[in-house]
Amino acid sequence: LAGSEELNRMLDKKEVRFAFQPIATREGTIYGYELLMRPKFANMKGISEVLNLARAQAKLSQMEALTWFSGLKAVMAEAMAGQLGTDEKLFINSIASVCLTEEEQMELEETYGELLHRIVIEMTEGEPVSHDFMHRKIDMARRWKGQVAVDDFGTGYNSEAILLRMRPDIIKVDINLVKRINEDQNRQIILRNLLDFAKQNNITVLAEGVETPEELEFLMKCGVSLFQGYYISRPQMEIRPLDPYIVRR
Ligand code: G
Ligand code: G
Ligand code: MN
Ligand code: NA
Secondary structure, X not given: OOOHHHHHHHHHHOOEEEEEEEEEEOOOOEEEEEEEEEEOOOOOOOHHHHHHHHHHOOOHHHHHHHHHHHHHHHXXXXXXXXXXXXXXXXXXXXXXXXXXXXXXXXXXXXXXXXHHHHEEEEEEOOOOOOHHHHHHHHHHXXXXXXXXXXEEEOOOOOHHHHHHHHOOOEEEEOHHHHOOHHHOHHXXXXXXXXXXXXXXXXXXXXXXXXXXXXHHHHHHXXXXXXXXXXXXXXXXXOOOOOOHHHOOO
């Protein structure tokens, strides 16, 4: 299979980097960062292709371990450099169909301790879900006093069922619903219903893929709490403060 040598090398030598994409509050402060894996090899395509290859080769568990062990190491490097704020959250993309082993979980607990309170585990509803693994992962997040987020919300074939089952702390509304929301009445209706549901159930709504000031303004007016996207900040190779321009009241 094309790329499988690179995949093995990447998994064995942990040859990845992470980009950090800030998530902003309504006040324009940083709520946290999403960690986005980037393959180090120029000849490896994007992370999505790497994940597809890993899926085809039944190596998703190793990908999951790579995410956690290399991702938090990258976070610690930023923390040591004084770049990470003391209560900023760390959003980790986690594969719902696999779970870390007990040993891996313990190793993370011993290495990172209280940092794990700040973890937000993202699971996309697009991924074929093993409910057993998903619930084990949710239990892990709860034990760590972390949070659970449903990623890419609105793209799956059964969004409502996932919401009811996962009981997430945060809903990350997919870019497809956010795109030009300020101009599209149907998207607005769906968002308002979702915000209503979220409010009733104590769930925080985060809008992904915010690309324009018009979208941000509209989302704020509707009552969305958290914002992520190119207009707020592109993913960065290191953690840095937000430009103050997004602060608007
Ligand atoms: O950053 P980019 O657009 O390349 O991300 C593409 C996809 O890869 C996104 O759906 C994102 O959730 C996923 N992704 C990014 N980093 C990781 C990671 O560390 N682990 C997993 N499982 N998925 C990731
Ligand atoms: O599936 P997930 O939501 O984890 O995917 C995250 C991916 O979306 C990242 O690779 C990131 O580069 C990309 N992304 C982040 N903000 C924006 C945005 O405003 N517009 C677009 N088109 N992509 C974005
Ligand atoms: Mn994500
Ligand atoms: Na997403």
